[in-house]
Amino acid sequence: MAETFKRRAPSQWGEGAVLKEEILAAAARLLAESGREEALSLRAVAREVGISAPSVYLHFKDRSELVATVTLRACEKLVAELRETRVRTADRGPREALRTMGRRYCTFALENPRRYRLMFGVERITGPREQGAGHPVTLVLGAWEEALAALPPPRRGRVDGSQDALLLWSALHGIVTIAMALPFEADPDGLARRADELLARIVAG
Numbered sequence: 001m002a003e004t005f006k007r008r009a010p011s012q013w014g015e016g017a018v019l020k021e022e023i024l025a026a027a028a029r030l031l032a033e034s035g036r037e038e039a040l041s042l043r044a045v046a047r048e049v050g051i052s053a054p055s056v057y058l059h060f061k062d063r064s065e066l067v068a069t070v071t072l073r074a075c076e077k078l079v080a081e082l083r084e085t086r087v088r089t090a091d092r093g094p095r096e097a098l099r100t101m102g103r104r105y106c107t108f109a110l111e112n113p114r115r116y117r118l119m120f121g122v123e124r125i126t127g128p129r130e131q132g133a134g135h136p137v138t139l140v141l142g143a144w145e146e147a148l149a150a151l152p153p154p155r156r157g158r159v160d161g162s163q164d165a166l167l168l169w170s171a172l173h174g175i176v177t178i179a180m181a182l183p184f185e186a187d188p189d190g191l192a193r194r195a196d197e198l199l200a201r202i203v204a205g
Contacts, residue, residue, distance in 0.1 A: 020059045022049050028070050032114045036123045037067050064125075068136070074118045075136040081108055082143045094150040095203050101147055102172055102195040109176040110186055120173065144169050151203060164202070171198050 026048035030040055042063055046053040060066040085104040089097045109116040119137065132138075144165035175194050179186040 072136040074115045099199045102199045106191040
């Protein structure tokens with residue numbers, strides 16, 4: 001039997017950007033549901049949007065590019081919120097700005113579980129290690145590096161740039177992931193307290 005799907009109304013001139021966003025949204029939904037990059041097919045994405053499979057290729061050359069763009073969008077959203085939080089609290093000093101960023105990271109994950117899963121919970125197709133330098137998650141690491149670099153002396157002199165930022169981020173990610181993996185409702189206040197304790201240890205001195 002021939003495959004059938006609900007066909008989307010043809011795009012009008014200049015509406016290609018709208019269709020691209022629909023493709024990205026459909027891919028994000030399917031990725032979050034399956035949790036496996038390998039399970040995503042451009043045909044399934046096209047069916048979800050209501051277009052023919054070749055139409056997807058007008059916007060993305062292959063699955064890899066589509067998945068990379070979905071991941072990039074999710075990371076950009078998180079980074080934008082972390083930086084906005086830091087700017088908004090900058091008048092309280094860099095330590096307080098960093099603490100508030102930690103809280104916002106936890107809150108973001110709880111408020112956006114699907115987007116958080118797209119960044120860190122999808123089983124990826126393994127590629128060459130050298131591709132890691134250009135992965136979208138490096139944007140998240142950069143946000144933490146910036147916040148640590150803003151700390152005043154003497155703490156700034158004891159910060160090991162990327163290494164401390166990676167350890168900080170890894171610890172926050174662990175706190176959030178454990179809370180979200182347990183079979184009961186997460187405690188936002190408890191997460192915030194644990195994030196505060198972690199940041200206090202890191203910036204002490």
